[in-house]
Amino acid sequence: MQALAQRFPALQSRNFRLFFAGQLVSLIGTWMQHIAMTWLAYRLTDSTVMLGMVGFSSQLPILLFSIPAGVWNDRLDRRRLLLLTQFLALLQALLLAGLTATQSITPPLLLILAFTLGCINAVDLPARQAFVAQMVPDKRALPNAIGLNSFLMNGSRFVGPALAGLIVASLGEAACFLLNALSYLAVLAALAAIRTVPGKPAARQPAVDALRAGLSYTKSHPRIRTILLLVAGFSFFVTPYVVMMPVYARDLFQGDARTYGLLISSAGAGSLCAAFWLAWRGSQRAGEGLDRLVGRTALAGGIALAIFSFVPTIILAYPLLVLLGFAVVITAAGSNTLIQLEVEEHFRGRVMAIFSTAFLGIAPLGSLTVGLVSAHLDVRPTLFCCGMLAFGAGLVFRRRIHAHK
Numbered sequence: 001m002q003a004l005a006q007r008f009p010a011l012q013s014r015n016f017r018l019f020f021a022g023q024l025v026s027l028i029g030t031w032m033q034h035i036a037m038t039w040l041a042y043r044l045t046d047s048t049v050m051l052g053m054v055g056f057s058s059q060l061p062i063l064l065f066s067i068p069a070g071v072w073n074d075r076l077d078r079r080r081l082l083l084l085t086q087f088l089a090l091l092q093a094l095l096l097a098g099l100t101a102t103q104s105i106t107p108p109l110l111l112i113l114a115f116t117l118g119c120i121n122a123v124d125l126p127a128r129q130a131f132v133a134q135m136v137p138d139k140r141a142l143p144n145a146i147g148l149n150s151f152l153m154n155g156s157r158f159v160g161p162a163l164a165g166l167i168v169a170s171l172g173e174a175a176c177f178l179l180n181a182l183s184y185l186a187v188l189a190a191l192a193a194i195r196t197v198p199g200k201p202a203a204r205q206p207a208v209d210a211l212r213a214g215l216s217y218t219k220s221h222p223r224i225r226t227i228l229l230l231v232a233g234f235s236f237f238v239t240p241y242v243v244m245m246p247v248y249a250r251d252l253f254q255g256d257a258r259t260y261g262l263l264i265s266s267a268g269a270g271s272l273c274a275a276f277w278l279a280w281r282g283s284q285r286a287g288e289g290l291d292r293l294v295g296r297t298a299l300a301g302g303i304a305l306a307i308f309s310f311v312p313t314i315i316l317a318y319p320l321l322v323l324l325g326f327a328v329v330i331t332a333a334g335s336n337t338l339i340q341l342e343v344e345e346h347f348r349g350r351v352m353a354i355f356s357t358a359f360l361g362i363a364p365l366g367s368l369t370v371g372l373v374s375a376h377l378d379v380r381p382t383l384f385c386c387g388m389l390a391f392g393a394g395l396v397f398r399r400r401i402h403a404h405k
Contacts, residue, residue, distance in 0.1 A: 010145035015135040015194045022190025023152050026086070029183025031160025033093060035264060036168055036176035037114065039257055040100065042246040044107055048379065052371015055243040056364040057111045061118035062125065063361030069123045070353025071210045074346065078131040083191050085124035090184035092117050097177035125360060126353035133340060133348060135194070143337050147279030150333035151272065161268060165261020214350030224342055224351065226400045227291075227335045230298060232358040233393035234331050236366035237386040238301055241308070241324070242267075243367050247379050253314040266318045270325030278333055291401045294334040298394030301327030306387030309380050332359055 010016050041054045072081065096113050099105040136145045167175050218224055242264065249260035304327060308320040336355060343351045366386075374382045 009141040010136050010148055012141075013136055013145075016132075016145060016148075018190045018194050019132075019135060020148065020152060022187035023149075024156070025186035026183045027153055027156035028160045028163070029093075029180035031156050031268075032164040032167070032176040033096070033180040035161045035164035035261060036173040037096075037110065038243060039164075039168055039246060039260060040105070040173045041107065041110055042250070044105075044110070048244065048247060048374045049371050050107060051243045051246060052240075052367045052369075052374075053111060054114050055240065055367030055371070058114040058118045058121075059360055059364035059367070061115060061122045063357055063364060065119065065122035066126055066353045066357040066361055067215070067350070068211060068353075070126050070214060070350035072123065073127045073130050073349030073353060074210070074214075078127050078134060078349075079191055079194055081127050082124065082131060083188065085120050085127070086184050086187050086191065088120050089117065089124070090181050090188075092120065093177050093181035093184070097174050097181060100172070100177060101174035121360070122356075126349060126356045129336065129340075129352040129356065130349045142340060144279055146333065146337045146340060147275060150329060150336070151275035151279050153275070159265075159268075161261045161264035163261070165258040165265075168257040168261075211350070214347055214354070217344075217347050218351055218354055221342065223401065224339055226397065227294075227338050228354060228358045230294070230393060230397040231332060231335050231355065232362045233396075234298060234301065234328070234390055235359050235362040236369075237390040237393065238305055238324075238328060239363045240366040240370040240386070241305060241383055244370060244374065244379050244383065247374075248317070252379075253317070255314070259314070263314075263317065263321060266321035267325030267328075270322035270327075271329040272325075273322075274326040274329035275333060278330065278337070290334050290338055292398075294331055294338070295394060295398035295401065297327045297330035297334070298397060299391055301331060302387045302389070302391030302394055304387070305390060306384050309383035309387060335359075 011020070037058075038051065038054060041050050044050070092113060096105075099109060099113075132145050132149050133142055136142055164176050167179070218228070245263050246260055249255045249257075249263055253259060301324060304320055304324040308317060308324060311317045311320060339351060339355055340348070370379075370382055370386065
């Protein structure tokens with residue numbers, strides 16, 4: 001146990017252990033719902049545009065509302081804020097399950113419910129990122145906590161899609177939505193048991209002034225600004241590949257929901273390996289050399305996506321998706337760690353809200369663009385162009401980040 005504590009010092013915190021356990025259950029359900037929603041959208045419409053619209057609707061609120069919500073994250077008790085957002089997400093999953101089970105779901109209703117969940121996540125995601133730092137008193141363990149949190153999120157990405165593929169194929173999408181609703185009970189119980197001392201609140205200046213101060217701080221910090229630009233570019237060009245996976249699974253590889261789940265789980269396997277490695281590395285080396293690593297994996301992610309776009313068989317698709325998943329997590333979670341090590345505490349909630357916007361809020365624009373372009377140009381050349389543009393973003397990052405040492 002002592003060796004484990006040395007390797008993963010964040011687990012010495014009782015609060016972090018509770019949070020980790022609750023999220024372990026809940027995030028598997030979240031991924032199951034995500035896969036089932038995407039598959040349901042394609043089953044109802046047979047449209048790549050609809051796939052892009054679902055991704056756009058679920059993440060557009062993050063683009064619109066996460067940065068303003070960052071002011072709340074620096075002012076309110078984050079634990080109570082997370083209790084509220086998780087309970088609202090439970091209600092959304094129950095409604096989605098009921099409408100799907102009774103065959104009352106329609107494409108417009110699906111988009112509305114996706115948008116509703118996005119509004120909840122716009123508050124939840126930056127609060128969760130900042131809350132991780134609050135649960136770990138020893139800031140030397142912060143990189144390890146971020147790595148473990150990423151490991152948790154991507155472990156669920158490996159397990160959730162595979163389970164969702166089996167459940168959708170045998171029981172239908174509604175079963176996935178119901179199981180996700182039940183999974184929120186675990187994280188609600190964990191949050192109720194956590195005891196933290198609230199962080200020092202931000203100065204009680206008007207909300208608009210607090211928002212401007214957070215944006216000004218981020219803009220004036222060259223390393224944070226450079227990292228956020230890479231995250232935004234990677235989010236726009238790379239992450240939309242996920243919403244195109246039903247096309248590859250059903251139309252290009254002649255599979256079904258199980259095939260779709262396996263493709264997503266392959267990327268999840270790479271993500272899981274990356275997150276575990278970051279957690280292991282973070283316990284020993286903190287942020288040492290992490291900027292160089294992020295730059296290299298950004299380049300690798302662009303190349304992997306470009307090659308995957310024209311892959312001829314599903315057997316070759318699996319290892320490429322493993323590599324792609326690895327690159328996405330190193331780039332995103334590594335960038336998260338770099339920012340959290342740089343940011344001043346009283347700006348943490350606002351800066352992490354900007355990070356959430358860059359990573360998840362920009363994604364809907366990419367999803368919508370890829371969906372629309374694919375309808376005219378076809379999905380393969382569209383994703384190839386995205387991969388090459390992501391490669392270019394990695395080159396720009398590598399040049400700029402070293403200039404701001």
